[in-house]
Amino acid sequence: MNVPELIERKREGEVTSAEELEFLLKGFLDETIPAYQMSAWLMAVLHRGMTAQETADLTRLMMSSGEVLSLVDLPGVKVDKHSTGGVGDKISIPLAPAVASAGVTIPMISGRGLGHTGGTLDKLESIPGLSTSLDTETFRRVIREVGYSIIGANDSLAPADRKLYELRDVTGTVPSIPLITGSILSKKFAAGVDALVLDVKSGTGAFMREPEEAAELARVLVEVSGKLGKKATALVTSMDQPLGRAVGNALEIVESIEVLRGEGPPDVVELTLVLGAEMTVLGGVASDREAGRALVKEKIQSGEALAAFRRWVELQGGDPATVDDPSRLPSAPVVREIPSERTGFLAGFDTREIGLAANALGAGRARLGDPVDPSVGFVLRAKLGDRVESGRSLADVHANTDEDAARAAGRFRAAVQIAEEAVAAPALMVEPARS
Amino acid sequence: MNVPELIERKREGEVTSAEELEFLLKGFLDETIPAYQMSAWLMAVLHRGMTAQETADLTRLMMSSGEVLSLVDLPGVKVDKHSTGGVGDKISIPLAPAVASAGVTIPMISGRGLGHTGGTLDKLESIPGLSTSLDTETFRRVIREVGYSIIGANDSLAPADRKLYELRDVTGTVPSIPLITGSILSKKFAAGVDALVLDVKSGTGAFMREPEEAAELARVLVEVSGKLGKKATALVTSMDQPLGRAVGNALEIVESIEVLRGEGPPDVVELTLVLGAEMTVLGGVASDREAGRALVKEKIQSGEALAAFRRWVELQGGDPATVDDPSRLPSAPVVREIPSERTGFLAGFDTREIGLAANALGAGRARLGDPVDPSVGFVLRAKLGDRVESGRSLADVHANTDEDAARAAGRFRAAVQIAEEAVAAPALMVEPARS
Numbered sequence: 001m002n003v004p005e006l007i008e009r010k011r012e013g014e015v016t017s018a019e020e021l022e023f024l025l026k027g028f029l030d031e032t033i034p035a036y037q038m039s040a041w042l043m044a045v046l047h048r049g050m051t052a053q054e055t056a057d058l059t060r061l062m063m064s065s066g067e068v069l070s071l072v073d074l075p076g077v078k079v080d081k082h083s084t085g086g087v088g089d090k091i092s093i094p095l096a097p098a099v100a101s102a103g104v105t106i107p108m109i110s111g112r113g114l115g116h117t118g119g120t121l122d123k124l125e126s127i128p129g130l131s132t133s134l135d136t137e138t139f140r141r142v143i144r145e146v147g148y149s150i151i152g153a154n155d156s157l158a159p160a161d162r163k164l165y166e167l168r169d170v171t172g173t174v175p176s177i178p179l180i181t182g183s184i185l186s187k188k189f190a191a192g193v194d195a196l197v198l199d200v201k202s203g204t205g206a207f208m209r210e211p212e213e214a215a216e217l218a219r220v221l222v223e224v225s226g227k228l229g230k231k232a233t234a235l236v237t238s239m240d241q242p243l244g245r246a247v248g249n250a251l252e253i254v255e256s257i258e259v260l261r262g263e264g265p266p267d268v269v270e271l272t273l274v275l276g277a278e279m280t281v282l283g284g285v286a287s288d289r290e291a292g293r294a295l296v297k298e299k300i301q302s303g304e305a306l307a308a309f310r311r312w313v314e315l316q317g318g319d320p321a322t323v324d325d326p327s328r329l330p331s332a333p334v335v336r337e338i339p340s341e342r343t344g345f346l347a348g349f350d351t352r353e354i355g356l357a358a359n360a361l362g363a364g365r366a367r368l369g370d371p372v373d374p375s376v377g378f379v380l381r382a383k384l385g386d387r388v389e390s391g392r393s394l395a396d397v398h399a400n401t402d403e404d405a406a407r408a409a410g411r412f413r414a415a416v417q418i419a420e421e422a423v424a425a426p427a428l429m430v431e432p433a434r435s
Numbered sequence: 436m437n438v439p440e441l442i443e444r445k446r447e448g449e450v451t452s453a454e455e456l457e458f459l460l461k462g463f464l465d466e467t468i469p470a471y472q473m474s475a476w477l478m479a480v481l482h483r484g485m486t487a488q489e490t491a492d493l494t495r496l497m498m499s500s501g502e503v504l505s506l507v508d509l510p511g512v513k514v515d516k517h518s519t520g521g522v523g524d525k526i527s528i529p530l531a532p533a534v535a536s537a538g539v540t541i542p543m544i545s546g547r548g549l550g551h552t553g554g555t556l557d558k559l560e561s562i563p564g565l566s567t568s569l570d571t572e573t574f575r576r577v578i579r580e581v582g583y584s585i586i587g588a589n590d591s592l593a594p595a596d597r598k599l600y601e602l603r604d605v606t607g608t609v610p611s612i613p614l615i616t617g618s619i620l621s622k623k624f625a626a627g628v629d630a631l632v633l634d635v636k637s638g639t640g641a642f643m644r645e646p647e648e649a650a651e652l653a654r655v656l657v658e659v660s661g662k663l664g665k666k667a668t669a670l671v672t673s674m675d676q677p678l679g680r681a682v683g684n685a686l687e688i689v690e691s692i693e694v695l696r697g698e699g700p701p702d703v704v705e706l707t708l709v710l711g712a713e714m715t716v717l718g719g720v721a722s723d724r725e726a727g728r729a730l731v732k733e734k735i736q737s738g739e740a741l742a743a744f745r746r747w748v749e750l751q752g753g754d755p756a757t758v759d760d761p762s763r764l765p766s767a768p769v770v771r772e773i774p775s776e777r778t779g780f781l782a783g784f785d786t787r788e789i790g791l792a793a794n795a796l797g798a799g800r801a802r803l804g805d806p807v808d809p810s811v812g813f814v815l816r817a818k819l820g821d822r823v824e825s826g827r828s829l830a831d832v833h834a835n836t837d838e839d840a841a842r843a844a845g846r847f848r849a850a851v852q853i854a855e856e857a858v859a860a861p862a863l864m865v866e867p868a869r870s
Contacts, residue, residue, distance in 0.1 A: 011482075036469070170438070
């Protein structure tokens, strides 16, 4: 096969066959095809797109570029959940124990924060002692005992995705729906899940700002999952403001524990129930979403979900006492209010900027491998549509120094819009897609 | 400056500034910017295009990446002609001496055949002894003496173009109008010309098959030349059949000499006069195209053009006796007719396939640096619209062996369409663009 011809055909919008995709991907991985040809092909894919079949072929090839876990020895349908990332998105943390205590098996592979977004692993690791790097045997043992486990993707799962992503990151070829689909699904399905609930974010804090784009990604994720023999549901949900009130690693653990106690901010509770309902249906423990929602709610209200979380923290090496006494979590030395300069209604968030301001405090990283500070971040006191008053706090900033706090407060204030008239808060959910 | 961001901005269709283009091109040339980023940027340019100003900035940077010749010491306006390439396109060979003998100074930089097209340098080098690799001083001396010289681009002219082209060739990024424009104009203007006549080919033997695309390239070439302070005229001309009757190196020299003798096929004569008229106007030796055409015609009829060619052959080391006795040129041992299998009218040529069949005989090369056979090729006996009869020859094939001749005859026959009804021959000229 001739690489320039394959690039030219994709450039003209033609389909690349499974055999041709295999030739390209293998050649890229063993470096017989130079990166400058792969990046040109990726840019052609970005402009011309791929059919669902091409995307499924690419995903399968990426998935089988490394180890493919089989979890058939674990009971029931294995269901995972994936979010495309946002600010304050701690949903996995209360969701997994709540749905696991409803009887669904959840082998969850999570990620680290990058860019303006936080990462579930970084948040969990603010619990003293907790590890998200387990070997496969320990991963299985934890799942068998408590119904779920959350770990990071290791180097053996879908290595093609890592290598492709490194190239995409520096060649302007990240925002392509088929390439994003391949990246998400190859890792998830290599980890051995049978079904997947996808939370596709749209809005000012999402990678896909436009709901139409997010809906298209949701549709493709579900269609391609189906072609790979997996069940999937994708919801488009709002990232036009941070989820909940807490933005920052330990701060989000505190909020997650509140949700597991039957408290917590209404949007986090609602999204946990909505995604949990989908997972219980896919996992075969509820006949429909309504029954699933009730089941998950009951597991939270009964305390079973919190108990599962406590046990899980212990099984992954964390201090279970933090679950009952969150003051044992790392906390920042400086906590300051961010007073509003105007009276009016909270009308808009530059959510991405709030994520970046939290990262600048130390909550996130500029590059993979950098350390993160578990203690810092924001706790919002107002959300979209809320009335705010001049001099009253918009949020608290948790920082290491007064200078950091002042700088973060300025960025936060500049990232919110205050209007004179009341504005309606946006709907949390935009659109579901189901296979 | 941040390379991924520059790629992303071009991907979104934004303009790259002159400073940013300089940063990209310099980084690519000194290898601080990896080829995989440059190829992604080139593919984004291919899909998103460039403004005339961006293309002019890129062209200027490519031009000034190496030596820029000054020919101010030579008399008059320096005019060159460039063709985008086709099959049987030997126009430069009679054109240069005819227009030079009309008083225009022509420092011509020509190319070699590549792909299905022939190259002026390869054709000229079938004249025994003739060299197209002259140092700059000899180039000037030849021009001063006979009014023109034809040489190949050396490594010192626009080296950025060579390096970019090598990358484009293997990354599917050749057919981009701004990139083609930069490639053509950077080399020409680095050679010190003041004005340029561009022959943009369209049709089955051209790189741009569609007249609309060719017209757009013509328009951009003229507009960008103007932005670089140079005069230019671009004509779109038909490459729906080979130009003239001869396809092959020495065979095309024979046909060129016929034109200089006032004979030769009508399309070659006509294109020589049309392009010559443009060159005399740009060169300031004719007040308008009509006067220029008459002047060029007169120089051919008076024998001055042929005398200039004879003298030029001698000055560049060739045997001038071949000009009066073309039988001294290399000739093939096997010459066979290609009889038509049907009676009817010649209705279509797959011109590219005829070029490739000539190359397979040895007339062209698969890669730069391969040798070419000066003697082989085709001489057409029928052109579009002509009546052909079953058993009568469509063309003669000049080959090294009977097997080669038989194979080439089969390819030639398959590359022509014969219709029952007479069809009109296509117009030679499609559209002129003038600065």
